Amino acid sequence: MKSNILLYDFFVKNLLIITQKVDKDEQLLGFFIKWITGFTGQFNKITVGCLEKGNFDLPFNVKVISFGKDRRLSKISQLINFYKLIIGRNGDYDAVFVHMNPIWVVFGGWWWRLSGKKISLWYAHGKVSFMLKIAERFTNIIFTSTKEGCRINSAKIKVVGQGIDTDLFKPEEKTKNNKFTIVSVGRIAPSKDYETLIKAVSLLPENSVKIEIIGGIGISEDEKYFALLKNLVIEKKLSDVVKFKGVIPNREILPILQSADLFVNMGQTGSLDKAILEALACGVIVLTCNEALADVLKDYAALLMYPKKDYSWLAEKIKIIMTMSEEEKSKISHALRQIVVENHNIHNLIKKITVSLISDDK
Numbered sequence: 001m002k003s004n005i006l007l008y009d010f011f012v013k014n015l016l017i018i019t020q021k022v023d024k025d026e027q028l029l030g031f032f033i034k035w036i037t038g039f040t041g042q043f044n045k046i047t048v049g050c051l052e053k054g055n056f057d058l059p060f061n062v063k064v065i066s067f068g069k070d071r072r073l074s075k076i077s078q079l080i081n082f083y084k085l086i087i088g089r090n091g092d093y094d095a096v097f098v099h100m101n102p103i104w105v106v107f108g109g110w111w112w113r114l115s116g117k118k119i120s121l122w123y124a125h126g127k128v129s130f131m132l133k134i135a136e137r138f139t140n141i142i143f144t145s146t147k148e149g150c151r152i153n154s155a156k157i158k159v160v161g162q163g164i165d166t167d168l169f170k171p172e173e174k175t176k177n178n179k180f181t182i183v184s185v186g187r188i189a190p191s192k193d194y195e196t197l198i199k200a201v202s203l204l205p206e207n208s209v210k211i212e213i214i215g216g217i218g219i220s221e222d223e224k225y226f227a228l229l230k231n232l233v234i235e236k237k238l239s240d241v242v243k244f245k246g247v248i249p250n251r252e253i254l255p256i257l258q259s260a261d262l263f264v265n266m267g268q269t270g271s272l273d274k275a276i277l278e279a280l281a282c283g284v285i286v287l288t289c290n291e292a293l294a295d296v297l298k299d300y301a302a303l304l305m306y307p308k309k310d311y312s313w314l315a316e317k318i319k320i321i322m323t324m325s326e327e328e329k330s331k332i333s334h335a336l337r338q339i340v341v342e343n344h345n346i347h348n349l350i351k352k353i354t355v356s357l358i359s360d361d362k
Contacts, residue, residue, distance in 0.1 A: 013043055013044070013093075013094040013095055013357065013358055014043055014044055014045040014046070014047070014092055014093045014094050014095075015039060015042075015043040015045075015046050015047070015093055015094070015095055015096075015097060015357070016046075016047050016048075016049065016085075016086070016089075016092070016093035016095070016096045016097070016117075017036065017039070017046060017047070017048045017049070017096075017097045017098075017099065018048075018049045018050070018082075018096065018097070018098045018099065018101070018104045018108075019032055019048065019049075019050050019098075019099040019100070019101075020050060020051050020052075020099070020100065020101060021050055021051060021052050021053070021054065022036070022048055022050045022052075022053045022054065022056050022058075022064050023052075023053065023054030023055055023056060024054075024055050024056050024057070024249070024250075024251065025054060025055050025249040026054065026249065026250065027214070027215065027216070027247045027248055027249060027250055027253070028187065028250075029250075030249055030250030030251060031163075031165070031250050031274065032099065033056055033057075033058070034163070034165050034346055035099075035163055035346065035349075035350070036048060036058060036062060037058060037059065038163075038346055038347070038349075038350035039097075039350060039353075039354070040058070040059040040061055040062060041350075042350065042354040042358075043061075043354075044061065045061050045063075045092060045093070046061060046062045046063070047062075047063050047065065047085070047089060047092050047093055048062060048063065048064045048065065049065050049067065049082060049085045049086070050064065050065070050066055050067065051066070051067050051068075051069040051070075051078065052066055052067075052068075052069040052070030053066045053070060054070070063092075065081075065085055066081075067079075067081040067082050067085075068081050079107065082104070082107065082108070083107075083108075083111075086108050086111055086112070087111060090111075090115055093117070094117065094118070095117060095118040095119075095120070095357045095358075096108070096112055096117050096118065096119045096120060097120050097121075097122065097353070097357070098119075098120065098121045098122065098135075099122045100122060100123060100124070100125075102121055102123060102129065102131045102132045102134070102135035102136075103131050103135075105119060105121050105134075105135035105138050105139055106131055106134045106135050106138070109135065109137075109138025109139070110138070112138070113138060118140050118141075118357060119138055119139045119140050119141075120139060120140060120141040120142070120143060120353070120356070120357060121135055121139045121141070121142050121143070122142075122143045122144070123142055123143070123144055123149065123150045124144050124145040124146075124149035124150065124162075124271050124272060125149065125150075125269060125271045126148060126149075126151060126269040126270030126271045126292075127269065128151050128152050132150075132152055133152060136152055136154050136156065139156055140156065141156055141158055141356055141357075142154060142156050142157045142158065143158050143160050143352075143353055143356070144157060144158070144159055144160070145159070145160070145161055145162045145271070145272040145292075145344075146159060146161075146271075146272045146292050146295060146296075147159055147295075148270050148271065148272070148291060148292040149271050149272055149292065158352075158356060160349055160352040160353060161343045161344040161348065161349055161352075162272060162274055162277050162344040162349065163344070163345070163346040163349035163350070164274070164277045164278055164281050164340055164344050164345055164346060165345075165346050166281045166337075166340060166341045166344075166345040166346070168254065169254060169257070169278045169281035169282050170281060170282060170283070170337075171258065171282055171283030171333070171337070172255075172258045172282075174258060174259050177210075177259065177261060179207070179208065179209055179210045180208060180209045180210075180261045180262070180322050181209070181210050181212065181259065181260050181261045181262070182197075182201075182209055182210070182211050182212070182260070182261065182262045182263070182264055182318070183211075183212045183214065183256060183257065183260040183262070183263050183264075183279070183284075184197060184211070184212075184213050184214070184263065184264050184265065184266070185214045185215060185253060185257075185263075185275040185278075185279075186214075186215045186265070186267065186273065186275060187215045187216060187217065187218040187222075188213075188215055188216060188217045188218075188222055188225065188226045188229070188244075189217075189218060189219075189222050189225065190222070190225050190268075191267065191268045191269055192215070192266060192267055192268075193266035193267070193268055193289075193308075193309060194213060194229050194266065195228070195229060195232055195311075196266045196289075196309050196310075196311045196314060197211065197213075197264055197266055197311075197314070198211075198229065198232050198233055198236060198238065198242060199232075199236070199311035200311040200312070200314040200315040200318060201236075201238060201241060201242065201315070201318075202236040202237075202238060203311070203312065203315040204315060204318060204319065207241075208322070209241065209318070209322075210241055210243070211238075211241055211242040211243065212243055212245055212256065212260075213242065213243065213244050213245060214245045214246075214247075214248050214253060214256065215246075215247065216246055216247035226244075229244075230244070253275075253278070254282070257278060257279050257282040257284055258282050258283075258284075260279070260282075260284050261284075261285075261321075261322075262284065262285055262286075262287065262318065262321055262322075263275075263276065263279035263280075263284045263285070263286045263287070264286070264287045264288070264314070264318075265286060265287070265288040265289075265290055265293075266288075266289060266308075266314075267288070267289075267290050268289075268308060269290075270290065270291050270292055271290075271292055272290075272292040272293070272296070273290065273292075276288060276290070276293060277296075277340050277344050280296075280333075280336045280337055280339070280340045281337055281340045281341070282337075283333040283334070283337050284333065285304065285321055285329060285332055285333055285336070286304060286336070287304055287305070287306065287314065287317050287318065287321070288304065288305055288306075289305060289306050289307060289308040289309075289310075289314075290305075293305065296339060296340075296343075296344075297336065297339075298339065300332060300335070300336065303317075303320070303332075304317070
């Protein structure tokens with residue numbers, strides 16, 4: 001299996017990637033397989049360290065090493081395995097790319113600095129944590145998707161867009177749904193604000209829509225939130241309208257997006273949600289309250305954004321989309337897909353990150 005994103009006709013470095021999980025069947029992180037595959041065309045050897053690994057099919061020059069969460073090892077044992085990797089295989093890599101979790105930069109930064117490695121962190125979240133502040137001191141570069149994706153004050157930040165596989169996530173001809181179908185994707189957590197969507201739907205004409213919420217509970221504390229949502233659905237008499245579909249592998253979400261009439265994102269974190277861009281790439285119109293989308297939606301931001309937690313306004317926006325002509329919807333969806341293709345496709349992302357990692361600047 002060979003990447004088709006080759007930038008150069010020679011290899012320049014070996015890369016160490018640290019991530020949470022390598023598993024094509026994982027809903028939230030299954031996409032990262034494509035990122036790893038993209039890097040294989042740019043580096044001679046890639047070593048991937050992860051908390052846990054599952055099913056994957058990666059090129060010959062990739063070695064995946066689990067720290068042991070999938071084997072139920074203790075956190076101390078996982079940390080020891082992390083150090084065995086970064087120190088024991090020190091000669092196997094020249095640069096480091098840590099995906100999302102700044103704590104690994106905190107744990108490994110001292111060694112990577114001592115051994116002369118180029119350290120990079122991908123961070124795309126509105127929260128500025130204490131760990132991020134420490135990690136910033138060790139890193140050479142912090143890659144992020146938008147200026148809202150990393151709100152720490154640092155000259156090391158490099159905005160590179162997101163990494164959507166726009167060859168995969170693309171529109172398909174679809175038959176008209178019996179009911180206007182609204183899809184939302186994301187884990188079941190208070191930060192996703194699903195109650196606003198449920199309340200908005202209760203204000204729509206009866207039996208006019210169906211809602212599919214795709215995502216599972218990430219941590220046990222969110223069980224109470226899920227119970228609250230299910231009770232709200234019953235209270236609003238929407239049991240036949242709102243369906244919680246649970247966790248679905250990332251690759252199986254594609255046909256659901258392609259058949260949707262509308263994608264709604266109520267996220268409160270202020271970071272550029274990858275699921276929104278996947279929907280836009282599929283030609284699905286999106287409604288959101290996420291301020292990180294304002295620059296992405298450009299001229300359509302006023303039409304497609306609503307104030308956070310304002311379910312009445314969201315309901316009105318849904319009605320506008322429902323009554324819009326097919327010609328107008330097609331015009332909007334085409335324009336928004338082009339924005340994703342031009343600014344957030346995986347080929348461009350891999351190119352931007354690779355160029356930064358192989359440069360002489362440290």
